[in-house]
Amino acid sequence: MSGFSPFYCFPKSAALLALALLLTGTSPAQSTSARLVPFRQGTKWGYADQRRRLVLPLRFDEAGPFVQELAWVRIGPLYGYIDGGGNPVTPVQFTKASTFSRNRATVELNGETFQIDGTGQRLTTPPEPEPETEFLTQGDLTRQNGKVGFRFTVGQAVVPNVYDEILENYNGLLFVRQGTKWGVLNNKGKVTLPLEYDTIKAIETNNFAYPVVEQQGKFGYLAEDGTLLVAPKYQAAEPFVADVARVTTADGRSGYIDTRGREYFD
Structure with a gap:
């Protein structure tokens, strides 16, 4: 679920209940959210530190990576955004949500697609053009x-x-x-x-870091020195975003890995 890719779509329902669940309980302060990694245990998601120790509790049905100190989370069929302390930045109300990029994220609400800023406010101006890369x-x-x-x-x-x-x-x-x-x-x-x-793919949006390699229908990643960071073993592998990448195992389980190849799911 990195970048603008998996953009899930569900019927809108139970928004108030989802928001109440999100606001329930307190979370420890966390100013280094960029170091937190979505962590899945069973069917629930939270966030762990780089030692795989749980920091934000397992109370989400799905969770995305922290980018610009913000991450999307899903409760039931709906999405919202939290900060590094697990505090809500927006209500859990969107039927689609993307990872932040260039200080904006794309969401869908009541069938309408638009972009929001880091405070959850709707943006009315288009993004600035990408700088030319030399x-x-x-x-x-x-x-x-x-x-x-x-x-x-x-x-x-x-x-x-x-x-x-x-x-x-x-x-x-x-x-x-x-x-x-x-x-x-x-x-x-x-x-x-x-x-x-069979393929080696590097993506410009993450500065071509940790390219995805494919061999006989399985996917892995290259390390910075051109050797294998993770040998091809995943059913699917997305590009790295904020030092984490979303992968799907051969038996269909989804989770994240970091730039050392460590898995953040059980």
Whole structure:
């Protein structure tokens, strides 16, 4: 449920009851919500610290990552937002809700879709255009006999012309393809991940961090050095947002992992 993706839709009902449940009880103060990770135990969700210790209690039916000190939560079929202390920022009233991005989130209420700010107020102005991104080039592609290689600008590393496709990525990594299989090279031209993977996907919105890798229908993640952070084992894997990523296990259970590959679900 990271970024604007899973945008769940449910029939609106029991809004007042959901809000009452959300307001029930007190939560410990927490100013470092960015370090909290959605934690699922059984069918209930709360938030844990980086040692997997429960900080906000298991009282939600689903929970999203903290971005800009705010996170969406679901009680029954409806959504609302909380702060790092578990305090409500909005009522639990939305039939759709997204993770905050660029100080705004998209919600649906009474069949109408609009955006709100960090206080829950409706926004009437469109978002500012995304700043232009200037990609740093590590070197130049070389071509010979229909094959592609790479010559790094810094250092003496040269990748021979043996690949069908080469893509640059963050941290000096190259994604390389031979036939239908992908692998990874570092900025010295050394293989860090063999050409055994069906896809490798990096997303600009999270600065291309921790790309998703696919192998035989299972998904995992790359670490910053181009090796595997998590070997492909998940049924589904979403891009990282605020240092956490939502995954679905082979038996259909959903939860989050952090940038060390630790799982926050039982």
